[in-house]
Amino acid sequence: MSINVEIMALPGSEGLELPRKMSELASGFDLYAAVTEPMVLEPGKRALVPTGLALAMPAGLEAQIRPRSGLAYKHGITCLNTPGTIDADYRGEIKVLLINLGEEAFAIDRGERIAQMVFQIVPEVNLIEVQQLSETVRGAGGFGHTGTK
Numbered sequence: 719m720s721i722n723v724e725i726m727a728l729p730g731s732e733g734l735e736l737p738r739k740m741s742e743l744a745s746g747f748d749l750y751a752a753v754t755e756p757m758v759l760e761p762g763k764r765a766l767v768p769t770g771l772a773l774a775m776p777a778g779l780e781a782q783i784r785p786r787s788g789l790a791y792k793h794g795i796t797c798l799n800t801p802g803t804i805d806a807d808y809r810g811e812i813k814v815l816l817i818n819l820g821e822e823a824f825a826i827d828r829g830e831r832i833a834q835m836v837f838q839i840v841p842e843v844n845l846i847e848v849q850q851l852s853e854t855v856r857g858a859g860g861f862g863h864t865g866t867k
């Protein structure tokens with residue numbers, strides 16, 4: 719399936735590439751930091767990192783902002799609100815909320831790949847209020863009720 723999504727490079731993104739997939743069948747488009755100066759993230763601190771991009775996607779689509787496993791594994795850098803939700807009607811700049819869960823300060827340089835954006839189909843759902851729910855074998859069992867751990 720192929721869907722067109724409009725993307726706009728905002729002032730401040732000059733010289734940066736548009737997001738792209740790093741391999742043919744990659745799920746995510748890598749996002750680049752549009753910081754003007756290197757942004758230093760001390761251990762335990764969080765920061766909203768600009769991408770210099772805005773989208774217009776059709777109804778029924780969302781974009782998820784997800785961490786990059788390499789940054790997470792090597793440096794403890796992840797998205798605090800993962801997966802971040804970009805609504806189809808949002809026209810503002812896409813920002814990435816990073817947190818440093820590592821032990822060392824991490825410098826985010828301009829043009830660095832900080833996260834990835836995955837598009838998902840969101841069905842239109844109508845919530846129907848009822849007084850009783852249909853029965854299932856699981857019932858209200860959850861939170862590990864099928865095992866001891």
Ligand SMILES: O=c1ccn([C@H]2C[C@H](O)[C@@H](COP(=O)(O)OP(=O)(O)OP(=O)(O)O)O2)c(=O)[nH]1
Nearest residue numbers: 783799802803804805806808811812813814815
């Ligand atoms: O990682 C993110 C998450 C969100 N957004 C933008 C796009 C999204 O459509 C909007 C609102 O996000 P969300 O619904 O997660 O935040 P909220 O706290 O519920 O804010 P709002 O009241 O504006 O919906 O913020 C980003 O740029 N990056």
Ligand SMILES: [Mg+2]
Nearest residue numbers: 803804805808
């Ligand atoms: Mg919201």
